[in-house]
Amino acid sequence: MTRAEMVEAWRERRSARRSATITDPGGVVDGFALRKWRRAGVFGAEAVARVEGVLRGLLESMDAEDETLRWSADTIRACLDGQPTPQLLPAVKALLEAAEPGRDVTQTVAVLSVVHEVGLPWLSPTGERRLAVIAGAVPVADVGADDLPRGAEGDPTGAFALQQVLTWRNLDELTTNHLGAIIPWAPLGIIDDLIEAGVLDRSHKAWTLRADADEQNYLLARLAPEKTDAALARSLGWDEPGEREAFLAGEPLQPAPGSLYDLLLRVTDGEADVLKELDELLPRELVLRLRKVRDGAMTGSWDPNIPTDRGLWRLMCSLWEPSAAVNPARGPFYALVALRHAYDLICQGERKRAQAQVDKLVDHEGAPAEHAAEAWNMFAYLALLDDDLDLAYVSLARVARIDRRVEENLALLERRRATKRNDRDQPANPYLELGLPHKSEQWKHQWRERRRADRDDLDLAAQANWAKRRIEQAERTEDWSDFFVLPLDPTSLRLPTVRPRSLTPRPAAMPRRTTHRAAADLATVRDRAIADLLPTLLIAPRRPDHDHRTTS
Known part of the structure; x- marks a missing residue:
């Protein structure tokens, strides 16, 4: 072994002995070493042990290849080898400032926690007081405004x-x-x-x-x-955004029973008995809108912005049953309701009320062509029931020029006009007498229901049985030419099946996951x-009192 190697080995053994005498709880504290540590502002055996521990951790975390940090690392090693120096503070600060992101906070906290816990005078007075507040040792109210x-x-x-x-x-x-x-x-x-x-x-x-x-x-x-x-x-x-998007797009949904979109789907179908449950799930502004929908049904008059949402029409119709003729000129919703109301009254045999409603429909000049055709067709049917064939024919003739669907009914009227009065069959369409659209396949079921419901009313029962015989006769001969076709197109009376956009809440915030x-x-x-207190780390330790020297 060379002399240089022997000297280096002796220095390592000496450093290990000094470290052991200071940090080993069972050993004797080397007072000479403690006095040296005062140069770095470290007082007492416990403080020295804590500082040495945090310094070793700091050295282990540094980039050994970084030449710019060599002075800082050498300074810290010298302190650990028994030669503490006031330059320890700038060395520590340099290593902390150069720490990798993600480790910088952890390392700074480790150092400054030791500073606070053992009372090292390494921070400026402001930094020291602020650190005490952060650590919970001092309430912020006890700190002066200048220290905040x-x-x-x-x-x-x-x-x-x-x-x-x-x-x-x-x-x-x-x-x-x-x-x-x-x-x-x-x-x-x-x-x-x-x-x-x-x-x-x-x-x-x-x-x-x-x-x-x-x-x-x-x-x-x-x-x-x-x-x-x-x-x-x-x-x-x-799941909520996808469910909302699918709901508004009209796509099939299978929401949980009682959930928001389950109730909105039921509202789309006109189920009014779910409104109370829906109230509990809607935001305040939509609860108020739903209340306006309900309130409008009491009089059949809604704010203009309510019927603009066609997805509400089924609900509005389920809540409102007109007691008088509806004015179709009030808007598209009222026009469709008027058409449906007239048809329902015809099926119910309420001819006088039906005539009042149909009169309003044919007087409505702004009606869509298909609605106008249905209205004049109803007008002609009521005239046929009154045996006013000329009026019925003239009514349909004006429509036939633009809608060829009435040609079958016109031909029926022509044949009837050519037939002697006493030879004419009853003019009513038997399907309508059962409350069904022309050629409905549900007529047998409806006839049975009517027979049960009208068994105590001989006239109504007889009318239902007449309708049954007429339909059976037509099916046997496959000839329905003697039946006045009403409506011309059942889809023209159907309510839209779109989803109610105006009752669909805006996308709700995702619930917190933390x-x-x-x-x-x-x-x-x-x-x-x-960690933000690192700038308050001094370049040399403060002198806590005149009895302790921090420099040699």
């Missing part, structure tokens, strides 16, 4: 302000500047707390301030759900606030 951070320079990440409002549960004291600094790094659980407190909303566009794509999507769904398409929602395991005030989240905020 001001602006972005004093609280660059907003962590100090965030920790304090979380401690005192007054989140609304955060400013817009605070939020801009907090959003990029705060745990999602804390962001959710800010959202639920009403402090953070869509106007802050928090999803644009996060680096992680999954977190961006999460915050987009939490704050601006209308920007979340079905594919993105599925990636988050969130834990409220999770301990880990609060610890992250505290650690970030501590």
